[in-house]
Amino acid sequence: KRQLQEQLQLNIEQIHDEVEQIQKNIMNDKKEINQYQHELERSNTTLNQQEDLARVLTQHNDEISRIIQQRRQQINELENDLTKVDDTLMNSLLHPSYHFHSNITIPQHYNSLPSTNSPLSLSTGTTTDVLMPVRLQFVNSTLWKLCPSGIWV
DSSP states (O other): OHHHHHHHHHHHHHHHHHHHHHHHHHHHHHHHHHHHHHHHHHHHHHHHHHHHHHHHHHHHHHHHHHHHHHHHHHHHHHHHHHHHHHHHHHHHHHOTTOOOOTTOOOOHHHHTSOOOOOTTOOOOSSTHHHHSOHHHHHHHHHHHHHOTTSOOO
């Protein structure tokens, strides 16, 4: 009987140890679950932020594309207008009935180009500027801006 009591006592202690170990395992599992839950929440937050950022970037890209399209359209319209003006000037040169006067208005930046005796200079600040095709005036203006000395290689 004594031996049975000792065996029973030993079994009870062993069961208590096992229960204690199971409780420790449960606590560790709860800690891990809490960590995983926290990481999952952070991941969800990050994912939501990335989705928000993707939406914002898409909106910005759409806006930029719209602006680029508008600018292209404006450039095309300006090129068409420039070509029309150039063609009109060229046609007016071909018809002697048209007379040019020194008071014809041309864009201010063409008048402000420096005068030079260089044979490369197309704009000398005279009324011949009016007779020059607009495209050449634009190229000349651009060249003056890039190289004010008038020496182009």
